[in-house]
Amino acid sequence: MPAPAQAQHEVEPHVQHRNRIPLASPIIDAEMKEAALAALENEKLVMGESVHKFEEEFARFCGTKYAVSTASGTAALSITLQALGISHGTEVVTTPFSFIATANAVLHAGAEPVFADVEDSGINLSPGKARARVGPKTRAIIPVHLYGHPSAMDEFLEISLETGLKLVEDACQAHGAEFGSKRVGSIGEAGCFSFYPAKNMTVGGDGGMITTNNAELAEAAGSIRDCGRDKNSKYYMGRIGYTSRLNSVNAAIGRVQLRRxxxxxxxxxxxxxxxxxxxxxxxxxxxxxxxxxxxxxxxxxxxxxxxxxxxxxxxxxxxxxxxxxxxxxxxxxxxxxxxxxxxxxxxxxxxxxxxxxxxxxxxxxxxxxxxxxxxxxxxxxxxxx
Ligand SMILES: Cc1ncc(COP(=O)(O)O)c(C=O)c1O
The missing domain is CATH 3.90.1150.10 (Aspartate Aminotransferase, domain 1)
Incomplete structure (x- = not known):
């Protein structure tokens, strides 16, 4: 029988590789499996205790007041923009040299992505070129910390201070990276992370996280990813939202991954x-x-x-x-x-x-x-x- 096709070419289970060296090798160890099983047996499968704990711990790790988990990094980006009120008729400046999800998230929010090229001898969005693309419809800039390299956040902060534009960090490839005395995800208005298996940490599948110090943004994002629910209510919806939550079992794995x-x-x-x-x-x-x-x-x-x-x-x-x-x-x-x-x-x-x-x-x-x-x-x- 032919071997089953591998669903994700880049991702392999953590095994002895003998002579073959893979590109990436996510780690799922015994403690993570135990945590997953415990969540399955003891928790609400959706929005269980592990989800809340993972959010608290991830916020603490990044140095933000809040973290809101989501079903993916793409959802984290799109929901952040929507929670900031960015929608039809507005523009968001970002880099064309990223995974496509960065720009797709802008479209999902209803806005238009406007591109600016990377730094002259770098890989990340150039602050100067981004500034040159700012126009009357621009509401936000998304610098991407590509491959785990932090963007020039000091220069982006200057632009943000000058123009009032929101800075949304695409930190999907940069969990734990630092710029100055801060971890990425805590520098702009919000940071967005992905837990896709090949990332620096995973939740054992797809997942995402939004980090922010802005209470209103955290509240809105928490509602949008949860069908638009008002806080603590089951069937009173204050917004049009999505089913875009992180499952409890994935959060349980994520908590152990975060410690590593x-x-x-x-x-x-x-x-x-x-x-x-x-x-x-x-x-x-x-x-x-x-x-x-x-x-x-x-x-x-x-x-x-x-x-x-x-x-x-x-x-x-x-x-x-x-x-x-x-x-x-x-x-x-x-x-x-x-x-x-x-x-x-x-x-x-x-x-x-x-x-x-x-x-x-x-x-x-x-x-x-x-x-x-x-x-x-x-x-x-x-x-x-
Ligand atoms: C830079 C960047 N932005 C956004 C995403 C989207 O994350 P996800 O695949 O979890 O939706 C990724 C994931 O590959 C990424 O690398």
Whole structure:
């Protein structure tokens, strides 16, 4: 019988990999399984105790007063915008070099995404280019902390102070990353996280979280993700909402994952330093952005740039090393965006050249150091071919 197709190419259970090195490897350990089972046996399956505890603990971890869980990172973004009153007839500025959900969430809220290109020698939305796209209909800016690298939040805060625009951090790839003395998700008006299995932490499936210090926003988001319910009422609805809650069993897993997150992030940072040491100065390879002072990235992905991507990728794969491309098409060139807005090649040249050159190397906390050395050696070998 043929092996069943793997539903999510990037995601594998935590197993002994022998000679094969996957791109990502989520960890579900015995304590998480026990927590899931306990939630199934003892809690309300929806909005049970684990959900409230996970929200409290996640808020504490990020340094915000509130956290509101959702069914996904996309829902977290879209619900945040809706809770801020952003809807039809308004615009939100963001980057075209992200997972498509960042811009889709703006459309889900009823607003229009307006793109600005990335920093000149970086991967994140350029504050200057974003400011240049602000117009009378703009209500918010969404900087994305791509691959776990914090955006230049000091500059975005300045723009926000000057213009009154809301800053919504897309922290879906950056759980625990720091900018200055703060964790991402606590710097703008709100932060949005994803718990999709390949992320720095998961809930054992899809899930999301909104973090904020704004009580009104937290209240509105909590209602919108829960069918529009008024607080503490079952059938009195103050808003048009969605069924977009995080299940109790997933929250129970998330609570255990959150306790491991710091250690996992430290492991990712150590592995990233090792990659850097072995790839520094290699002709044909551009390393991820160096860490600016006061910044602590969490390397959701370790992404190099190379013009010889296909050759390198093929050689690594031939040697049992899985790689990824995040993302081969920038959002503005994805079919629905081309169709709806008429975008063409050349609209955001820096994002487009990133899309042509980025290559994600294996990165997960249990990746062995000698595997990193092996990956780097095979990579260097591939460039000589
Ligand atoms: C930058 C970014 N934004 C938003 C999302 C959406 O999160 P989810 O897949 O949980 O809906 C993701 C997830 O891949 C992401 O990487």
């Amino acid at each position: 997150l710091h250690g996992w992030n430290e492991a990712r940072r150590r592995l990233a330093a090792l990659y850097r040491r072995h790839l520094e100065g290699v002709d044909g390879v551009v390393l991820p952005p160096s860490e600016r002072q006061g910044e602590k990235p969490v390397y959701h992905l370790f992404v190099i740039r190379t013009r010889m991507r296909e050759q390198v990728k093929k050689h690594l794969e031939k040697n049992g090393i899985e790689t990824g491309v995040h993302y081969p098409v920038p959002i503005h060139l994805q079919t629905p965006y081309r169709q709806e807005y008429g975008y063409m090649e050349g609209a955001f040249p820096l994002s487009e050249s990133l899309s042509n050159e980025v290559l994600s190397l294996p990165m997960y906390p249990t990746l062995q150091e000698d595997d990193v050395v092996r990956i780097c050696n095979i990579l260097k070998d591939s460039l000589k071919r």
